[in-house]
Amino acid sequence: MSSLQSNASATTPAPKTGPRFAAVGSPYFGILLACMAVIVILSNIGASKGVLIGPIVTDGGFFLFPFAYILGDVISEIYGFKVARKAIFTTFALSIFASLTYWVIIILPGFSDDYGVAKQHALEDALGPVPQIVLASLLAFLAGQTINSFIMVRLKARQGERKLWARLMGSSGLGEFVDTLIFCTIAAPVIGIAGFGMFANYVLVGFLYKTGVQYVMLPITTLVIGWFKRHEPSYAA
Template sequence: MFNEVFGIITFLVTFILLVIMYRCFGKYGLIAWIAIGTIIANIQVIKTIDIFSISATLGNVMFASIYLATDILNDIYGRKVAKRAVWLGFSSTLVMVIVMQMSLTFAPAPEDHAQHALETIFNVVPRVALGSIIAYIIGQHLDVFLFSLIKRFFHSDKTFILRAYGSTILSNIVDTALFVAIAFIGTLPLSAVFEIFITTYLLKIISTIFNVPFGYIAKSMYRKGKIDKVDHIS
């Protein structure tokens, strides 16, 4: 029961922090969130937990927050800004992988106690890291495209929920399928791979369903002019 309760708390804290970042730093806060979030999520995904009677990896809530941040940027600032933020998130993850691999190559001092722990976290199986990066970049670009496409038909503030749900639910199918296929097919039985796909996708969708109100809060702050000053700081 602890994981379930703490999972709800973690969800709320994550999205409250996202809104605070937007309130304090405007669109730059959301762009920074995407960059930071991709790094955090790719570290979190290493840890496996049991929650709501299923086995799952961490990172689903953070990935859901990245999709919401992208949707807010797309809705308020346009597709071009959202795509640049996606590439920044991708670049941040790539930089982390390269720099940390170089850091692990250094021979540790005799008194060092961090090398083993760092290797456990950052010496990720290449297929898992590759799967995560490919799934992220394709899934996010698909999300931006679908959001913009849906916006052509449903462009009022009241229909933000349709754009956010529609683009994220569809793009997450591709995102999750790519990651699971690249990371696990050939190393696990197909039944286990399918189970990982279902549980991961389910948790992402649950997070998406409950995170859209935070998107409306962000949009409300923008409409009321609370973001203008921070957006135009030179």
């Protein structure tokens, strides 16, 4: 009987273990979520300004926004898809709140002297387009980051802890393309981008830049994820 049991145990494959993720009870998730929300809100403000650097057409939030995707990669790898989705929804709930706050600030009666009128016009010019920018960012980031996070987690289910670089690179391209296309389509009229050539420039530059930043930052992102895996108490070893 014992030999039969040993033979059976030898032929029975070991049960597969799912991908490891951490719980959100530690302070680390809150810090990541806060940083993502601040980056997205500031990017929305900056995106209301069109930027022309030589032949390159972009907006004022171009240098900051890719880091929101990098934080999304970290959250997806450490905490999983469900938590990443909650982070996305929370970030944009805060973005909507910020946009409503700008609207209230603009409609509040200001001083009637020349300085007060000038400040009112400046606020309207700077923050007035932000609601449409937030709408563009909401739809774009919701779609792009969800795709990015979903691919990250699905690849992790297949690869386990191995090939983190492949997950980071594989998820970035499609997510960033969807994000850039949706955002540029909605935000271009507000920024002042007109004509197909200028629009195509805006989309192409945005996509290449965002994806390029993520690829360049790949070694640092890998180190950051490794640090969180070692220090996050609930991440199973």
